[in-house]
Amino acid sequence: MSVVYSVPVPQTGGDGETPTRRFHTSARRLIDRVEPDITNVYAALLHGQRTRPDADVLGKRDVLGTVSEDRQAQQKVNGKLESVTKKWTYAKLGPYKWMTYSQIVDYTTSLGAGFRKLGVEPKGRVLIYAPTSREWQLCAFSAFSQSMQVVTAYDTLGESGVLHAMNQAGVEVAFLKADQLPILARIMPDIKTVKHVVYFQDATGAPAAATAAIDKLRERFSVHTIDEVHDLGKANPVERTLPAADDVALIMYTSGSTGAPKGVLIVHQGIMSVAGGIHHFINPFIDYERDVILSYLPLSHVLAFFVDVYCINSGIRVGYGTPRTLTDDSVRECHGDIRELRPMVMLGVPQVWNTIRAGMLKKVNQKGWLVRKLFYGSVELKNALRAHGLPHRFLDGIVFKETQAATGGRLKFVITGGAPINRNVQKLINAALCPMIQGYGMTEASGLLSVQLPDDPSFNNVGAPCPSVEMKLVDVPEANYYARDGKGEIWVRGPSVFRGYLDNDDLTRETVTEDGWLKTGDIGQWTPQGQLTIIDRRKNLVKLVSGEYIALESLEATYKNSLFIHNICLIADSRMAQPCAIVCIDENQIAHLADTAGVAYNDPSELATSPAFIAAVLADLQSVARQNGLAKMETLAAIRIDSELWSPENDRLTPAMKLKRPNISSHNQAKVDDMFAEMGLSE
Structure with a gap:
C-alpha cells in the first residue's frame, strides 16, 4: 500500500x-508554533536555555592565518588564454569553538541593551549586511531581545541594493563584517537614517581597506565593534522587551532576478509556525542530543534563517562555515568545514x-x-x-x-x-x-x-x-x-x-x-x-510560435545532466519553434572538455567561439534531451558559450544562485543576436 x-x-x-x-x-x-509558550524567535532561545542551559548550540572557527601558494592558471592576455603563475591565498582555520545556550542568552541580552543605549527603541530597525556567521545570529537575537526589527541584505548585494534596503527601511544601526565597511563608506553620502555602525572582524583583524573606511565613516556615524556595544550594554543593563507574536521580526529583502529588491515583512509567529511545522514531521529522524548541522548558505535568505531558528529551538547544534572553506581543497593545514564538523x-x-x-x-x-x-x-x-x-x-x-x-x-x-x-x-x-x-x-x-x-x-x-x-x-x-x-x-x-x-x-x-x-x-x-x-x-512559461508553452526552469534542470556545462540559460519567445541557450563553461575547463569531445584547437582561447566545439556541446545537450524524453519544441536549436563563470559577484546570478536572465542576455547580446540570425529570426 x-x-x-x-x-x-x-x-x-x-x-x-x-x-x-x-x-x-x-x-x-x-501548526502555528512548536510549544504553546514559544510565540517569538527569542523565546525559542530562552526555551533552549531552560531545558539545556549548558548544551553547546552555536559553533565557529577562528581564522588562524593564511597560506599562499603559486599556481598555474589560464588568463586572457590580448584576447587569448595564456598560462600564468598566480598567487592563491588559503585560510588556515582552528577547530570549532562553541557557545552554550546560557552564554548566548547572556551575550545577546547585553548586546541588545547596548543597542538600546545607542538610542534604538523597540521596533527600531537594525540592518545586517554580513556573511553567514555566528556573529550574524548573535546580532539578530540581540535585536529580537528588545523587540527590534532585523533588516537583511545579502553580503553580495551591490551598493545600490544595500542603499535601497537601508533607506527604504529607515534603519538606525548597520551591522557589518569589517570587509563590507568600504562599501558603506562609498555610499555614505546617500545614506539617510543610519546613526551607528557596528562591525565584527576575524581573529586576524580588519583588512587595511576596512581600517581606512572606519576613519571615513566616523566623519558621519558613531562606529563601534560588536564587543564594544556588548560591553556598553553590560555596563548599562535593561530588561528584555520581548516581541508579540504578530510583531515584525524580519524585513527580508529578496534577491530578485529583476528590478529592485522587495522588503518582505515576516512576523515572529510566521517563523515559529514554520519551526513548528518542521518539528511535526522531522522529529523521528533527529537525535537532538547528538546531531549537528552545517550552516553556510546566506542567513539573509529565508531558507538558512528558519533552519537555524528551528535548530536553536530544538537543540540541534549549528556549526558555521563558508562556501570558500567547505572542503579540504579550499583550506590549508587544516580540514575544510565539512570534514572538521562532520555534520x-x-x-x-x-x-x-x-x-x-x-x-x-x-x-x-x-x-x-x-x-x-x-x-x-x-x-x-x-x-x-x-x-x-x-x-x-x-x-x-x-x-x-x-x-x-x-x-x-x-x-x-x-x-x-x-x-x-x-x-x-x-x-x-x-x-x-x-x-x-x-x-x-x-x-x-x-x-x-x-x-x-x-x-x-x-x-x-x-x-x-x-x-x-x-x-x-x-x-x-x-x-x-x-x-x-x-x-x-x-x-x-x-x-x-x-x-x-x-x-x-x-x-x-x-x-x-x-x-x-x-x-x-x-x-x-x-x-x-x-x-x-x-x-x-x-513568468518563465514561454509560448512558442506553435502556440504551445515550454517551461524554462524545468528544461534547464534537465539540460544540467550534461557534464559539459556549468550552467545554462534558455532563451525563447513567440517567434521561435525551439529554444536556444547561452551555456556557461568555465574557461579553466574548456580545453579538457574539448579534448574529451575530440575537438582540435591551437589555442584554448579559440574554443568558446569554435564552431566545432559549439557543435559538440550542442550535440551533447540534444542527446540529453533525447535521453530525457523531451519533445522537439523543448530541444535546443542553437547555443553559444560564455566562458566567464556566472556568479552573484558579476551580477549574472542572484545571491540565492538563481539566473538573472536579463543580465545574462544583455552581457551576451552579440551571441544572442548571432543565434537568432542562425535560426532565421528577424531582429
Missing part, C-alpha cells in the same frame, strides 16, 4: 481550483549539488571500466532497493566509502531548495552520500511551503504541504493548466504567510487575496500520493 503524504480538506475546491490539501497528520489544524545534515541549492555531482563523476570517469561499471550500477541498485524498502546500506562500505568520507561520514540527509533539482543529481547524492530531500519555499511564506520526508524514496516532487500551511492549485487558462487535471498555480494559506511588502500595498494586494491566499507564481501538480511537483514559474 502506497504512502499518502497529504489529504484533501473536506468541502473545499470550487470552479477553477483543486480541493485544498494539508499534511496528512495535521489535516484538522494547521549529520547539510543544506544546499541545486548549483552546489550539480558541482558536487560533476566532481564525483569526473573522478569516477578517470578510473577503469570495471570501477565505472560498478559505481554506476551501484547507484541504480541502491536507489531501487531503497524504493522497495530493502536493505541497501551494505553498498556504502563497498562502493561509496570514499565519497561519504569526503563529507565526514555522518550525513543522515541533505536538503535542497531554491530551484528544481535534476532527478539524476538526486539519484547520485542518494546513493553516494545520503538521502537527498527536496523542499520548496519562498520568503513570502516565512520559508517552507513543502518538503519531502527523509524516508521518501521518490523523485521529481517537493513533498507534501508543510504542516503550517494549506495549499491548492488554481487554473492558469492561458497556459492550458487546469485544476481538473490536478495542475495550476500554487496558492498557500496559513500563519506563516507574510504581512505584506514594505511600502508597497498595491503589490501586496496583487500577491495575497483578501481571504489570505498567497499566490506563489509557481505552477504545480499533485502526485497520486499527495506530493507536489513544481512544473515551473508562471
Whole structure:
C-alpha cells in the first residue's frame, strides 16, 4: 500500500481550483508554533536555555592565518588564454569553538541593551549586511531581545541594493563584517537614517581597506565593534522587551532576478509556525542530543534563517562555515568545514549539488571500466532497493566509502531548495552520500511551503504541504493548466504567510487575496500520493510560435545532466519553434572538455567561439534531451558559450544562485543576436 503524504480538506475546491490539501497528520489544524509558550524567535532561545542551559548550540572557527601558494592558471592576455603563475591565498582555520545556550542568552541580552543605549527603541530597525556567521545570529537575537526589527541584505548585494534596503527601511544601526565597511563608506553620502555602525572582524583583524573606511565613516556615524556595544550594554543593563507574536521580526529583502529588491515583512509567529511545522514531521529522524548541522548558505535568505531558528529551538547544534572553506581543497593545514564538523545534515541549492555531482563523476570517469561499471550500477541498485524498502546500506562500505568520507561520514540527509533539482543529481547524492530531500519555499511564506520526508524514496516532487500551511492549485487558462487535471498555480494559506511588502500595498494586494491566499507564481501538480511537483514559474512559461508553452526552469534542470556545462540559460519567445541557450563553461575547463569531445584547437582561447566545439556541446545537450524524453519544441536549436563563470559577484546570478536572465542576455547580446540570425529570426 502506497504512502499518502497529504489529504484533501473536506468541502473545499470550487470552479477553477483543486480541493485544498494539508499534511496528512495535521489535516484538522494547521501548526502555528512548536510549544504553546514559544510565540517569538527569542523565546525559542530562552526555551533552549531552560531545558539545556549548558548544551553547546552555536559553533565557529577562528581564522588562524593564511597560506599562499603559486599556481598555474589560464588568463586572457590580448584576447587569448595564456598560462600564468598566480598567487592563491588559503585560510588556515582552528577547530570549532562553541557557545552554550546560557552564554548566548547572556551575550545577546547585553548586546541588545547596548543597542538600546545607542538610542534604538523597540521596533527600531537594525540592518545586517554580513556573511553567514555566528556573529550574524548573535546580532539578530540581540535585536529580537528588545523587540527590534532585523533588516537583511545579502553580503553580495551591490551598493545600490544595500542603499535601497537601508533607506527604504529607515534603519538606525548597520551591522557589518569589517570587509563590507568600504562599501558603506562609498555610499555614505546617500545614506539617510543610519546613526551607528557596528562591525565584527576575524581573529586576524580588519583588512587595511576596512581600517581606512572606519576613519571615513566616523566623519558621519558613531562606529563601534560588536564587543564594544556588548560591553556598553553590560555596563548599562535593561530588561528584555520581548516581541508579540504578530510583531515584525524580519524585513527580508529578496534577491530578485529583476528590478529592485522587495522588503518582505515576516512576523515572529510566521517563523515559529514554520519551526513548528518542521518539528511535526522531522522529529523521528533527529537525535537532538547528538546531531549537528552545517550552516553556510546566506542567513539573509529565508531558507538558512528558519533552519537555524528551528535548530536553536530544538537543540540541534549549528556549526558555521563558508562556501570558500567547505572542503579540504579550499583550506590549508587544516580540514575544510565539512570534514572538521562532520555534520549529520547539510543544506544546499541545486548549483552546489550539480558541482558536487560533476566532481564525483569526473573522478569516477578517470578510473577503469570495471570501477565505472560498478559505481554506476551501484547507484541504480541502491536507489531501487531503497524504493522497495530493502536493505541497501551494505553498498556504502563497498562502493561509496570514499565519497561519504569526503563529507565526514555522518550525513543522515541533505536538503535542497531554491530551484528544481535534476532527478539524476538526486539519484547520485542518494546513493553516494545520503538521502537527498527536496523542499520548496519562498520568503513570502516565512520559508517552507513543502518538503519531502527523509524516508521518501521518490523523485521529481517537493513533498507534501508543510504542516503550517494549506495549499491548492488554481487554473492558469492561458497556459492550458487546469485544476481538473490536478495542475495550476500554487496558492498557500496559513500563519506563516507574510504581512505584506514594505511600502508597497498595491503589490501586496496583487500577491495575497483578501481571504489570505498567497499566490506563489509557481505552477504545480499533485502526485497520486499527495506530493507536489513544481512544473515551473508562471513568468518563465514561454509560448512558442506553435502556440504551445515550454517551461524554462524545468528544461534547464534537465539540460544540467550534461557534464559539459556549468550552467545554462534558455532563451525563447513567440517567434521561435525551439529554444536556444547561452551555456556557461568555465574557461579553466574548456580545453579538457574539448579534448574529451575530440575537438582540435591551437589555442584554448579559440574554443568558446569554435564552431566545432559549439557543435559538440550542442550535440551533447540534444542527446540529453533525447535521453530525457523531451519533445522537439523543448530541444535546443542553437547555443553559444560564455566562458566567464556566472556568479552573484558579476551580477549574472542572484545571491540565492538563481539566473538573472536579463543580465545574462544583455552581457551576451552579440551571441544572442548571432543565434537568432542562425535560426532565421528577424531582429
